Amino acid sequence: MSGLEIENLSMRFDLPNGSSVQALKDVSLHLAEGELLSVLGPSGCGKTTLLNIVAGFLAPTEGQIRLNGHTVTGPAAERGMVFQQGALFEWMNVRENVAFGPRMAGKRERDWAGTVDHLLEVVGLRDFKEKAVYELSGGMQQRVALARCLANDPDVILMDEPLGALDALTREKMQSLVLKLWKETGKTIILITHSVEEALLLGERLLVMAPRPGRIHKEYRLPFADLGVGEDLRTVKKHPEFNKTREEILGMIWDMEEEIMGRTEETQ
């Protein structure tokens, strides 16, 4: 079976004080090839844990993950990851960073030079190839991170709040870029975000997760990502359906936060 299958995933670990945390409980999900799933939820709902398990950095206590039929047991080049920030290698220039995957795979420069240069062109960093990454702005650094991930040609791209540290204007530009890259490359993408708007704009499917234990609360199928490929993102945001869904999800997360607050007050 192709695509990414997440089956009955549970994650439970002990704390030093003797209690234990149920970070994820019975999460199941199937993602077809080329789908873009955004994941939303209040803090503590296990969305980053989920992503780390898919990436192979964590082993679940129960359940399993299969990508194109084989079980995931650890990190591999087929599942690329884009981090919030600080995951670039400062000791390499922009081009060396982007070429990291192919270089580690032992490819020769003439085999990767074309891809890398093309990707730098796509993310708009053609003139910054030889720059040190610490000389770039936050938005440009995230473009490098995207290009670096794509240069490795992974089957699935995992994004852990990749635009979280950017200012509003840069963020909007980057959202368009992510949509464009998704359409052009046809990659399967899981995007974790704190912003409801971003989740709605970018997610073809949207997962709202609930905390304690971390679980899937509700799933949406959305038309906005497809709209956003052709239209300006600000036009998409004016869509009445967009506003309605946003308010619905915000209310949902708000209620969850309230519930958490209430529960902690009770236990105190």
Add this chain to the structure above:
Amino acid sequence: MIVLLIYVAIFVASFFLVKLLVHKTTRDFTARKTVTFGDESAVRPNRIASVISVLTIFLLWGAFTGSSWVPGFLHAPGPFVGDATFTYTAEAEGVAPDDATVTVRVFPVGEDVEAPEIDPGAGWAKDDSDSVGAWRSGLIRVDRNDRYGRDEGHTVVAVNGEPIAPGGEVITEFGRVGMSPKGTLNFEPRKGWQMEPIWLPPPEAVLARLKEIAQDGYRDSTLWEHLGWSLFRVIAGFFFGALIGIPLGYAMGLSDWFRGWFDPIVEFMRPVPPLALIPLVIIWAGIGETGKIILLFLAALWIMAIAARSGVSGVKISKVHAAYSLGASKAQIMRHVIVPNSLPEIFTGARVAMGVCWGTVVAAELVAAEKGAGMMIMVASKFQLTDIVIMGIILIGVIGFGIDILMRFAEKALVPWKGRG
């Protein structure tokens, strides 16, 4: 005390003078800041102050040593040199008190001087003459040539007309005349404010000594050999310390077994000052080169191990995760992520280690060595060759500073990403 007051006075006076005369014309961003008190980045060293500071040190040094580099009117009052005179009044049994004059030739130490020729004069107490070196003092047996000696009850009762008793003193314009408990006069010429060369030689004497030693060497080795040996020991000790310490630090950063095994050793050895190891190293390895290099190896080892360990621990997990998800193997992550990420820390450690090693080598050479900068000043101090001691201290400081500058330069060239993570 007076030196400190003059120093403070120069500090304050030059501050106001420079503020009054020099108006900064910089138009950079910092110059536009209105809040500078409390903004550390707005405080940049005033280079005029640095220049005045260095000049002030040489000025004070020169002024209080009578240096020829400092114009004479700036010299502190020097010691009295020349012919000093005072009169004494002596009494003896059965005769009237009589006065006589003492002439003392005060000469700079090192010159060969005879006591001045004088006419003994009339009266039963005869005039005397003697010679005393500047900054020294001398007993003057005024009764030696008098007609009535001690056997006849010769006692000095006054100097320059002022009464004096055993244990007492009279201050004259040329210096202090004291009387010993047995009644002998003791002349101590005025010392002035200047330092005696055996305590602090003037700067030109230090420079002359530097030239002399640079040409002729000291203790069978040239100056360059002395300094070269010290540097060689530092570099050899540091090299071996880094050779073992960096891999050890990496192992401690990457393996729980290594971390657990070496943690107690490293944490115990780190606070032990290398100087405290000198006696043990001498017992074990003697005072030769091996002992010194072992000592410097130990001084550098722990610093380098800790620097490498914290360099490894300091790698952001997202960088390691990113490298894994880009398909890198463990060896590739070591080579392309962990090692370059730890280099800034290792360079900082290397700078500290070089500084500690340089300090330790000088101390080790003070204890025992045949060649080296520390040995040079230690031997010189035994012969009270203060100029060599000061020259050695200045050279040690200059070389230590030079090492640090070189390390900073290397750091800038080799790890430009330091602090940019």
